[in-house]
Amino acid sequence: RGALVVLAVPDPVVADVAAKLEVRGALVHCSGSLGVEVLRGRAPSVGVMHPLVSFADPERPPSLRDATFVLDGDDEAVKRARKLARRLGARPVRAQVHGPAYHAAAALGANGAAALAAVAVRVLEAQGMTRRDAERAMGALLRTVGENVETVGVPTALSGPVIRGDAGTVRRHREALEALDPGARRAYDAVGPAILECAREAGLDPERAAEVARALTE
Template sequence: MTSFGITNAPAPARLTVGIVSGGRVGTALGEALERVGHVVASCSAVSAASVARVGTRLPDTDILPVPEVAARSELLILAVPDDQLADLVYGLAATHAVKPGTIVVHTSGANGIGILAPLSDLGALALAVHPAMTFTGHAEDTARLSSACFGITAADDVGYAIAQALVLEIGGEPVRVREENRKLYHAALAHGSNHLVTLVVDAVEALRASLEGDELLGQQLIDGDPGGVAERVLQPLLSAALDNALRRGPSALTGPVARGDAGAVATHLQVLTQLDPELAAGYHAMSLRSAQRVGAPIELFEILADMKGERRE
């Protein structure tokens, strides 16, 4: 077996695809697979939103109960929340809804193929294929898949080759993740993407408070709606900071913590506490972590300890 470089993956045969369920991830993957020639024959959908999403994104796909979707599929995609996956797998195994030889793919980041063991024991080929992307439920999700990386886990080289081929077909980049590292992989992605949103929303809130009531003549009023002046001020700054961090690592860190300016950090914590103590607590935690990253002077750690009512050993 050759190494799994991008140019070595075979193109998979056209497959009859079934999706459980018609959520944001499932419909985006289904649309991406149809664009490269696979046929999404059936999909399960319960909520009104899911039914509408399937009707819009996969108009030629039959909406069927889960056992029927499984029975009709050569490639079965289980795109359900992490906490529902185990029960779904056990239910499919108990009813023998999945035919031997079916390729069963789940999209959970935190799980490898172990969770699919009940189906593997019945002759299914188990794959974990997680798109490292956030999904909105709109058409841009499918386009974003073509630039996304996918964390793939399989039992053997054959499974990895199939997972890699499917990902490459829709334009993504497969990244191999060992079974025992799936939870760490998922934690890293959640820390970066989810906490980035919280960080940005906190920054927007503080900036809005600093600008409100001082709008220039004819300028949009500062309010709580997204896409306003505060967001426009932050967008180029945050985009540059993210790009610099990904290109240059910790050396991209700038500002008072990187300079060891304990006085500025103390002032920031005071004014943020006046605005929102919980927001200030987030700034404090990130300042401490940033100080550890850059090896800040002892004075800065002492300020951070004092502001938290603690003393650094």
């Protein structure tokens, strides 16, 4: 009694594992794609405690300090989950958002950044930089992006030629990538409209935005 049981298992087996438990206190799962309903009836108080953290290597877990844990559920479960998150140095936030759309947002931010970093590393390698140096460079660059997103917010965190309305540089980027790595050029083109939309929200002049849009499709 008074305990918090944390169910950290793959999404497809959350319900099955919970059904095998006898919990007298509070029970929470860590799945971002599932709501609290999957645990209803399995404990006196149930909830969700999803860490917005990228777990890539089980042998080298990331720091949880200052990470956001998104909580939802019954008051008692949320209270205990909040206490645990704070003891881990994380920042607990209560919000009724868990589900496919919420999880997609997390995947887009984390997995999208990692995938684009892989493309960027490939381009740097093709120009003579060692893979490890390229990975460290991209990792450091992404940390500054994360700091900007956290401190100044979006779309203010956007930098680069698109937000400046520099269509000429965008054209040269695409030409260089097409010659060096057509796959990287396709990735550049795929993310370009999202960058341009962000730039427009940040106040990019409509005429310059139109020039950049043409540069992304010519």
